[in-house]
Amino acid sequence: MPSYLRGIPTNIVTGFLGAGKSTAILNLLKEKPEGERWAILVNEFGEVGIDGGLLEASGSGEVFIREVPGGCMCCTAGLPMQMAMNMLLARARPDRLLIEPTGLGHPLEVLSALATDHYQTLLDLRATLTLVDARKIKDKRYTQHSVFNEQLTVADIIVASKADQYQTTELxxxxxxxxxxxxxxxxxLVTSRAGDLAV
Structure with a gap:
């Protein structure tokens, strides 16, 4: 394995549907040090709503995006995810890797795939960030959903996203x-306004 593909700082950015994951990643890209190469592994573009801004950033030659075909990244955490990841890493030779599973994905399965021997030396798994819109905490469709709670459980850092859009009582x-x-x-637990995030 080439030395440039060892110990790549890697963060998983997860959160339920509409929590602001893509916006947070776009803001992280704005803070990317000049000259660094970043890679982003996402579900199919249509599934996670990767917008034009992220695709535009990928045209810089310093940001590389790869989608995992075939639906939910966690459900395809076997061969399709590994193939997409390996192709992305070989092409991008990144200084940093961000992984954005779908909002309904099971992040434990993604973490399990990344814990295999193959990725142990390749990736340096850093904090798993789970974004949560505090306004949704009153909605039982969220709090009783197993994926919502799993996303919170796997988090190293829970990000109260969109904090500029809700009241202190909701936080x-x-x-x-x-x-x-x-x-x-x-x-x-940290708050994020308009997608600002630091990792």
Whole structure:
């Protein structure tokens, strides 16, 4: 394995549908140090709504995007995901890798795929970021959904996204929900406004 493909800093950016993952990634790209090559692995473009801004950034020669064909990345965490990942890494030779599973995907399966021997030396798994829109915490369709709760469970950092769009009471409700689930004892909770995010 070439030395340029070892220990690539890697973050998973997950979150339920509409949590602001693509916006957060676009903002991360704005902070990318000049000269660094970044790679982004996403589900099929139509599935996650990769917008024109992200595709435009990929034309710079420093940002490379690869989609995982065949639906949900977690469901295809076998061969299709591995093939897409390997092709992306070989082509991009990135300084950083961002992985954005679909909002309804099971991130545990993605993490399991990345924990295999093949990726142990290739990737340096950093924080898994889970974006949550605090306004949704009152909606049982979210809080009773197994994927929503799994995304929170795998997070190293929980990001209260779109904080500029809701009230302090809604953020307090999110904190109370996370405390009730025991998710704030070993996880950091941060807020994000208009997609600003730092990793």
């Amino acid at each position: 307090d409700q999110l904190k109370a929900y996370l405390q009730q689930k025991g998710l704030l004892t070993d996880r950091q």
